[in-house]
Amino acid sequence: MGVAFEVDHIIPRSAAGRTRLDNLCLSCPTCNRYKASRRSARDPASGRLVQLFRPNLDQWAEHFEWSADGTQIVGRTPSGRATVEALHFNRPAMSALRQYWRATDVRLE
Numbered sequence: 001m002g003v004a005f006e007v008d009h010i011i012p013r014s015a016a017g018r019t020r021l022d023n024l025c026l027s028c029p030t031c032n033r034y035k036a037s038r039r040s041a042r043d044p045a046s047g048r049l050v051q052l053f054r055p056n057l058d059q060w061a062e063h064f065e066w067s068a069d070g071t072q073i074v075g076r077t078p079s080g081r082a083t084v085e086a087l088h089f090n091r092p093a094m095s096a097l098r099q100y101w102r103a104t105d106v107r108l109e
Helices: 029-035 078-086 092-103
Strands: 006-009 024-027 040-042 049-051 064-066 073-075
Touching: 006 029, 024 029, 040 078, 049 078, 064 078, 073 078
Parallel strands: none
Antiparallel strands: 006 024, 040 049, 064 073
């Protein structure tokens, strides 16, 4: 089961983000639609508005970890929690895909 990715502007073009390598990343299409032109979202734990995870600057392991069963991404920081919620990282289709990857021994790291 493959996954298609598309190029995302980390700082959206609508916020003067440029189409340069240091402002681009790969994103699943659904996550990219949820992100849209946002650069921030509310941390569900504190309610504070925080910056979304920036894959060009932030370290994944600092902001996220896998659940014990490997099917959920858990936010470790305000930015991580806000990103998990805003981009719907743990929607049912993604959890099912991760379960499939684990069953077929695809490495998640």
